[in-house]
Amino acid sequence: MSARNILVINCGSSSMKFALVNEEQATFPLQGLAERLGSPEAVLHWQLGDNKQSLEIPGADHHAALQHVLPMAQDASGGHLSAIGHRVVHGGEHFTGSCLINEEVLNAIRDNAQLAPLHNPANLVGINATLDLFPDLPQVAVFDTAFHQTMPEYAYRYAVPEFLYKEHSVRRYGFHGTSHNYVSKRAAEMTGLPVEDSCWLTAHLGNGCSTCAIVNGESRDTSMGMTPLEGLVMGTRSGDVDPNLHSYLNRTLGWSLEQIDRALNHDSGIKGLSGLSNDMRTLSEARMAGHPGANLAFEVFCYRLAKSLAAMACALPKLDGLIFTGGIGENSAPVRERTLEHLKLFNFKLDKAANERCTRGVAGEIQAEGSPRVLVVPTNEERQIALESLELLDA
Structure with a gap:
């Protein structure tokens, strides 16, 4: 055939x-x-x-x-x-x-x-x-959400009245599922581990960003929630903020829900923090030139990413490796380095030469000897969609 x-x-x-x-x-x-x-x-x-x-x-x-x-x-x-x-x-x-x-x-x-x-x-x-x-x-x-349907109830339920879940579907769903699924399987291939006996932390970092805990090929927790606004600092999205921020902005500035929604989704994240751009490449150049806003955005981005990865580790029975993917995850050696510096308790150690080498589609392991695995795995959501389509045709 x-x-x-x-x-x-x-x-x-x-x-x-x-x-x-x-x-x-x-x-x-x-x-x-x-x-x-x-x-x-x-x-x-x-x-x-x-x-x-x-x-x-x-x-x-x-x-x-x-x-x-x-x-x-x-x-x-x-x-x-x-x-x-x-x-x-x-x-x-x-x-x-x-x-x-x-x-x-x-x-x-x-x-x-x-x-x-x-x-x-x-x-x-x-x-x-x-x-x-x-x-x-x-x-x-x-x-995007299907991969995360294996999350246990204690991971996807919000602590809100039950009718909001039962009648209005208020719960955590997660996104970037095709990417997290694809890179965890590729990481298992690259390291010679069986998918059904491997545990990964994944960080999909682009204009939208999310982390995921994957156990034996299944999502156990992820940083995005009911919408893609929850979780990490992103290109233009705020990620987690105090839920009362909405009422505070309404009371003090008279902002409508639409204005607040726009601010948190389109004017926040590294764009809002830096006052410059939602593009990490632009921020990296400005940071090297001493721009304080770009440096702040970089530091907040990496610290919040490390916090999320540490939290995701609660869902893993063991750790076979940490995976970076997405436009930032695959190309920003400084983001990977700074994030690992915040994860001292995991004993991550970086091979700086390997870290610098893994950009522009180059996959590989970037940890130093004695460190848990750290991988850069280019994502391929189109191929994952095609693979799942083929599986259905075969079935």
Whole structure:
């Protein structure tokens, strides 16, 4: 049987990432991004092999962008597209794994839109567009939250009146599940450990950040909660703050819920602390130049990350290693070094040369002799979505 091809689609509110994943090829035959959709500046970027191209598509929505992408995917797959895998952010308690999309699944994704109002509706737009254009092709929904459905109740319940959980779904869900799942399995491969007998702390660090405790291939706890705002300091998100901050800002500044929500989600994090940027590369340069705000943002980011990892360790019966991944986790040697300095009780020791070497897609172990394992593992959420799609086709 020839190698199968899965088209992976990840729709945001005004953007769409896509990748064609061949089960036997390490690189993607086709990948790209449509951005600023719905505006006069809408544009489609793609890479076919080594060839990079762009096309202006003024006013195009997701459906129009997909009308360009799907024929490319068909050509790049030699006319053998096996399925389309969709990233869906919030599956609530409906989904403990990926599933083939049908009317029941679509309704459940709609029902969970209240838990992810910026993401689930956009994910549905992509699904509906591909269903229109390829009605006979198997389509798979892969949920960010599904991997964390193995958390025990004492890890996912908030200490609030029970009716809020029973009637309004107020609980911790966690996100970045495809990334945490993928890198923990890759780490087991890299170290020769069986997935079903390995325990990891993972740190997915990008514009959004989260930690996870993974036992024998299952999530036992994670830092994000009911929404992606809980937990670590992120690019523009505050992470954990005093829950009474909302009422304080309302009383003292007269801010509405919408203003508070915007401040905590879009104007906070390392952007808010530094007063400069939500990009760790920019902050690193400014920090080296002596910018106090950039230095503060860096220090808060690393300290809060270390605190979260230490807390996640409560869920592990043993520690086989700590994994850094995501844009910051894979590329910022200073973040990794400073974070480990805060975790003295774990006896982590860094091999500085190995730490400096592991950037730009280079995977490896970066601990010194006598230290617990510390790994840099590039994430590949598109491949994880494709793998889960293939598992469903095989089933």
